[in-house]
Amino acid sequence: MPDTQKTLVLLKPDALQRDLLGEIVIRFERKGLKIVGMKLIRLTDDLLDEHYAHHVDKPFFASLKKFMMQTPVVGIVLEGINAIDEVRKIVGSTNPQEADAGTIRADFSMHVGSNLIHASDTVENAQAELKRFFSDDEIFQYDKITDSYVFGD
Numbered sequence: 001m002p003d004t005q006k007t008l009v010l011l012k013p014d015a016l017q018r019d020l021l022g023e024i025v026i027r028f029e030r031k032g033l034k035i036v037g038m039k040l041i042r043l044t045d046d047l048l049d050e051h052y053a054h055h056v057d058k059p060f061f062a063s064l065k066k067f068m069m070q071t072p073v074v075g076i077v078l079e080g081i082n083a084i085d086e087v088r089k090i091v092g093s094t095n096p097q098e099a100d101a102g103t104i105r106a107d108f109s110m111h112v113g114s115n116l117i118h119a120s121d122t123v124e125n126a127q128a129e130l131k132r133f134f135s136d137d138e139i140f141q142y143d144k145i146t147d148s149y150v151f152g153d
């Protein structure tokens with residue numbers, strides 16, 4: 001298997017409320033990304049302060065945090081070739097109005113405040129976010145019979 005990356009995805013409360021969890025997960029499965037971690041997470045104020053630290057001074061910060069605590073979120077760890085960029089490509093631009101058709105955010109959402117999904121955007125952030133939301137024993141390594149078809153020999 002060639003070098004792979006792991007990346008962190010969160011399915012936000014709007015995805016859960018709108019029954020879009022399956023629609024979203026199937027897109028990653030069909031790409032060939034391997035689900036190596038998955039669980040419900042109840043986000044806290046402290047976790048969100050850390051996770052969205054880059055938005056702390058924005059006017060929408062408080063409402064963003066409130067939104068993210070409305071229900072549990074689904075945390076997913078995906079593994080694949082160039083997974084961080086590939087997942088961002090499938091997710092689409094932050095503002096669904098600017099996202100390309102065919103991406104999750106363009107196809108299923110309309111407003112930047114409820115854009116369904118979070119995905120790590122850099123190697124550094126992926127490392128920090130995996131650690132923030134998953135312990136080592138919640139991230140799995142396993143073979144699939146399709147590995148050579150998906151990842152090459």
Ligand code: IDP
Pocket residue numbers: 055060064093094112113114115117118119121
């Ligand atoms: P990303 O989720 O595509 O990585 P970031 O810039 O990291 O985008 O923003 C994190 C989240 O903050 C977005 O997904 C969105 O939910 C929220 N957000 C960003 N900009 C706005 C805004 O202008 N209004 C409301 N919410 C916003």
Ligand code: MG
Pocket residue numbers: 121
């Ligand atoms: Mg971001």
